[in-house]
Amino acid sequence: MGQLSDRKCQTAKPGDKVVKLSDGNGLQLWVMPTGAKLWRLAYRYDAKQKLLAIGAYPTLSLASARGKRDDARKLLADGKDPNAQKKLDKAARITANANTFSALADDYLAKMKRSQRAETTISKVGWLLNHARPSIGSRPISEIEPVEVLAVLQPIEAAGKLETASRVRETIGTVFRHAIQTARAKADPTQALRGAIATPKAKPRAAITEPVAFGGLLRAIDGFVGQPTTKCALQLAALLACRPGELRHAAWVEFDMEGCVWSIPAERMKMRRPHRVPLPTQAIAILKALHLITGHRAAGLVLPGLRSAHRPISENTMNGALRRLGYSQDEATAHGFRSTFSTLANESGKWNPDAIERHLAHIESNDVRRAYARGEHWEERVQLMAWWADYCDALRLGGKVLRFKAAV
Incomplete structure (x- = not known):
């Protein structure tokens, strides 16, 4: 049973030397010559007499000091040194405070x-x-x-x-x-x-997938009055069905005009894999015209922004241009050209769906199927993009639109 009381702790007076008042089971209140009162726990561990600093009185009350004594005794019963555990706890606190x-x-x-x-x-x-x-x-x-x-x-x-x-x-x-x-x-x-906040309703990116309406959009882009780089960006997005970010950050060194190939490095691809895009003659013509404007700038970007040649145009620039053409965000977006291409190419029934997906740089979700579908379908993709560019020309000119038969 404890020998100390709050009254004894409060009234304890200092002396010329440290005054040690025992509470039992090793707990002591040390009254220092300066008047400070400190809690200490005397104990034996590994056949050695040791001392554990617990805290200062009255910041740490008698009841709290007894609780810490009991905690230390439990550690001793488990074969642990209270002083060593105190150091570990301090290190853990320092680490926790650093790892914010x-x-x-x-x-x-x-x-x-x-x-x-x-x-x-x-x-x-x-x-x-x-x-x-x-x-x-x-x-x-x-x-x-x-x-x-x-x-x-x-x-x-x-x-x-x-x-x-x-x-x-x-x-x-x-x-x-x-x-x-x-x-x-x-x-x-x-x-x-999970489920703690309202779930947003899934909303696919807006895209025009009806051929006649898409032809109208292509004509509107051709009539765009604004920065030539913005116009070219929209034309290329429609022709190549690439992600807006891939196009905006494109560099001239990635384009092989003679080989008609755009090679996008892995670090700029969503799936972190290098990707090649066949360039139809219509895309080559746009790129050559664009090269006269941006091809000799130091940063080497195909579509540099107005404020800095070292930063590309933004996706908002492309979407903003579509808004200026009269298309709302619910009707058309820069990313939506990919959906247009995918829908119309698949509906044509002319092309292997794997070739279409490979052109879009999509990754097959089925692990087994992905293991077997490793080819690039390159030759078919070259023909696919040539067909797509010609088809866009026909729609732009308002030619007769033939409804595709469902693929068998």
């Missing part, structure tokens, strides 16, 4: 760069993570609770930005999984938030 959410987020972005992910992808991930930094950026990642992440998401949801809220949750989750993989966290709190 922002630190892990920066580490994850650095990993993306080492993995040669596209700069646009890294930039988007960084933008999404910035939504979380003000609230949880300075928090040790191993201590963050689901309710803290929810507090990040709810204002975004309340603003009606459901897609952004969903992507922020997913991106925060990738940082936690990175922390788990590097032994700096044990759990991902975003998993507990």
